[in-house]
Amino acid sequence: MLELALVLVEQAGPAPSSDGLELVAAARGIARRVEAAVLGGEGVAAETLGAHGVACCHELGGAGESLPAPRVAAALAQLVAGSPPGAVLLASTTTGRDVAGRLSARLDRPVLANVVGMELEADRIVVHNSAFGGTLLVSTRYEGEDPAIVLVRPKSFVAEEAGGQPASVVQAPLPGAGAAGSARVLERRRQELAGPALEEAAVVVAGGRGLGSAEHYGLVERLAALLHGAPGASRAIVDAGWAPYACQVGQTGKTVRPDVYLAFGISGAMQHLVGMRGARHVVAVNKDPAAPIFQLAELGVVGDAPDLLRRLVARLEAPGGAGAGDGGK
Amino acid sequence: MEVAVCVKQIPGPDSPQEIDPSTGRLVREGQPVIDEADTYGVETALQLVERAGAGSVTVLSMAPGGETSGVRAALAMGADRAMVVSDERLAGSDALGTARVLAAACRRCGAELLVAGTESGDGYSGVVPAQVAELLGWPAVTFVRRIELDGGELRAERQGELGTEVIACPLPAVVTVTAGAVEPRYPSFAGIRSARQKPVEELDLSALGVDPAGVGEAGARQRVVAVRAVEEERGSGEVLEDDGRADERVLRALSEWKVI
Ligand SMILES: Cc1cc2nc3c(=O)[nH]c(=O)nc-3n(C[C@H](O)[C@H](O)[C@H](O)COP(=O)(O)OP(=O)(O)OC[C@H]3O[C@@H](n4cnc5c(N)ncnc54)[C@H](O)[C@@H]3O)c2cc1C
Numbered sequence: 001m002l003e004l005a006l007v008l009v010e011q012a013g014p015a016p017s018s019d020g021l022e023l024v025a026a027a028r029g030i031a032r033r034v035e036a037a038v039l040g041g042e043g044v045a046a047e048t049l050g051a052h053g054v055a056c057c058h059e060l061g062g063a064g065e066s067l068p069a070p071r072v073a074a075a076l077a078q079l080v081a082g083s084p085p086g087a088v089l090l091a092s093t094t095t096g097r098d099v100a101g102r103l104s105a106r107l108d109r110p111v112l113a114n115v116v117g118m119e120l121e122a123d124r125i126v127v128h129n130s131a132f133g134g135t136l137l138v139s140t141r142y143e144g145e146d147p148a149i150v151l152v153r154p155k156s157f158v159a160e161e162a163g164g165q166p167a168s169v170v171q172a173p174l175p176g177a178g179a180a181g182s183a184r185v186l187e188r189r190r191q192e193l194a195g196p197a198l199e200e201a202a203v204v205v206a207g208g209r210g211l212g213s214a215e216h217y218g219l220v221e222r223l224a225a226l227l228h229g230a231p232g233a234s235r236a237i238v239d240a241g242w243a244p245y246a247c248q249v250g251q252t253g254k255t256v257r258p259d260v261y262l263a264f265g266i267s268g269a270m271q272h273l274v275g276m277r278g279a280r281h282v283v284a285v286n287k288d289p290a291a292p293i294f295q296l297a298e299l300g301v302v303g304d305a306p307d308l309l310r311r312l313v314a315r316l317e318a319p320g321g322a323g324a325g326d327g328g329k
Numbered sequence: 330m331e332v333a334v335c336v337k338q339i340p341g342p343d344s345p346q347e348i349d350p351s352t353g354r355l356v357r358e359g360q361p362v363i364d365e366a367d368t369y370g371v372e373t374a375l376q377l378v379e380r381a382g383a384g385s386v387t388v389l390s391m392a393p394g395g396e397t398s399g400v401r402a403a404l405a406m407g408a409d410r411a412m413v414v415s416d417e418r419l420a421g422s423d424a425l426g427t428a429r430v431l432a433a434a435c436r437r438c439g440a441e442l443l444v445a446g447t448e449s450g451d452g453y454s455g456v457v458p459a460q461v462a463e464l465l466g467w468p469a470v471t472f473v474r475r476i477e478l479d480g481g482e483l484r485a486e487r488q489g490e491l492g493t494e495v496i497a498c499p500l501p502a503v504v505t506v507t508a509g510a511v512e513p514r515y516p517s518f519a520g521i522r523s524a525r526q527k528p529v530e531e532l533d534l535s536a537l538g539v540d541p542a543g544v545g546e547a548g549a550r551q552r553v554v555a556v557r558a559v560e561e562e563r564g565s566g567e568v569l570e571d572d573g574r575a576d577e578r579v580l581r582a583l584s585e586w587k588v589i
């Protein structure tokens with residue numbers, strides 16, 4: 001085992017992000033002691049982080065109006081110099097990726113990116129990446145000096161309580177980063193999404209270009225709401241402006257692991273599949289019987305996506321509601 | 330304004346999807362193409378220079394064997410010149426090795442703005458631009474969906490984790506654009522013809538002044554130890570034609586899975 005691993009945990013409010021807790025679980029698998037650098041939020045969630053196995057939290061605070069990555073990378077470099085860890089783990093969020101890149105250049109260490117699994121082999125870190133839409137798993141051994149910089153894909157590890165005491169908290173305010181840190185956030189426009197968060201939803205109803213028009217995305221949202229799930233989208237329709245980026249599933253978007261994933265008019269490009277292949281059950285609706293998405297589907301329907309969506313919504317909204325056709329539950 | 334834009338040349342859509350188990354690298358066959366992710370960068374760079382009314386766009390690419398087929402596509406779109414870095418000692422470079430080369434090329438061409446893709450289509454580490462920015466000591470605005478020049482500063486709309494952010498950033502700077510930020514133009518016939526005449530500077534590591542120790546296989550400090558196929562637990566299931574009753578079948582499945 002490594003003596004020490006350092007994880008970057010982003011906190012949006014009082015609680016750590018689920019990505020952060022997953023990193024803690026990943027770190028516990030390779031290191032005896034886990035410390036967290038905690039960015040943002042309203043005070044460090046020392047109790048939750050401790051319960052998940054973090055011994056000590058370095059409270060970075062918020063970055064105020066500056067774009068955080070350069071300053072966070074500088075802070076992590078200081079922590080690494082202070083008590084050198086065997087690995088620094090970050091989540092592939094927009095901030096996490098920028099921090100990992102900058103830390104890598106500062107420390108002269110490579111980034112092990114897109115990691116979906118990790119283990120130790122004779123005290124060397126071996127990371128797993130999925131390639132070609134998840135059909136291949138590539139294992140890579142890190143052969144450089146400590147620390148390894150590991151960029152982990154969300155939903156690759158399962159957050160788990162380990163029954164620890166609340167973590168101790170030490171202040172580690174963000175240092176300045178000179179010209180590199182000179183980008184400023186003038187305005188934040190939060191996208192408020194109704195219903196459960198996409199990454200946590202038990203049901204995801206996703207739409208792609210086969211919906212035909214932006215208006216039809218409303219049907220996807222409607223069905224998602226009726227199933228108490230979250231709407232998802234392919235990149236094609238996010239780019240087209242039919243759906244917000246927060247709904248994008250796939251390599252550049254969210255990774256989801258719902259019980260049920262319903263894909264309407266999505267072809268199943270490998271960059272989409274990596275984001276949803278962890279779903280337990282997949283329903284695919286596509287007018288092309290050769291669409292690759294069918295290879296993952298437990299139930300495939302060759303047909304018109306908007307039409308079927310409309311009928312599903314109508315049946316679930318009808319008095320008596322769900323599954324009326326076969327007696328329901 | 331002088332803008333540099335990164336163009337990665339990657340295997341075309343028809344090349345085999347394979348990894349060479351002995352090297353752990355992607356099997357590259359046939360003529361490479363411009364990474365789609367970088368067509369958004371090229372378009373962004375062209376628009377910024379057009380709107381500024383002065384300046385030029387320089388394409389930067391690191392590629393084996395002096396490869397230029399993908400770079401020509403960027404020149405055909407309207408970029409003014411290109412710098413291609415090739416050297417046998419670059420084989421096996423990881424993101425940081427690539428970033429060292431691109432940072433040096435960017436310094437050499439004197440650009441005050443470097444535009445790149447958010448992530449490449451074949452490597453998709455998504456860390457090269459941040460590494461370049463750190464090596465240059467520049468700020469970086471990543472995940473940009475809209476950008477304009479406002480006096481000496483960039484104004485950008487950035488896609489953050491929780492929504493969009495409006496960013497102000499002084500130059501020099503690195504910017505990465507997402508797909509959908511702009512609509513990449515198709516090269517015109519005249520553009521394709523003139524691309525052949527545009528200057529393409531080919532450089533090796535010595536000409537660029539990059540230390541070979543920090544790039545290539547040795548600089549990567551990682552080794553592929555296994556490549557294996559993932560067992561598909563799910564297999565393809567039932568596929569039916571929608572004859573007007575598929576809604577019933579879907580609802581039945583949802584109730585079997587206890588969703589409704
Ligand atoms: C670096 C990189 C990162 C990427 N990241 C992502 C990502 O995070 N997420 C993502 O999704 N993509 C991503 N992509 C893009 C990906 O490669 C695909 O282009 C995208 O997923 C396609 O979206 P789509 O399935 O909606 O559209 P298309 O591929 O155009 O498919 C539309 C489908 O709809 C079907 N259809 C048409 N009409 C109907 C109808 N009336 N009823 C039913 N079906 C119909 C068609 O048969 C087709 O299968 C990325 C690409 C790159 C290069």
Ligand SMILES: Nc1ncnc2c1ncn2[C@@H]1O[C@H](COP(=O)(O)O)[C@@H](O)[C@H]1O
Nearest residue numbers: 335391445446448449453454455456457
């Ligand atoms: N070999 C290369 N030549 C030019 N640009 C590159 C190269 N590799 C990466 N880039 C740029 O960096 C971005 C992110 O790449 P990556 O970090 O590999 O996902 C790409 O979209 C390109 O703009």
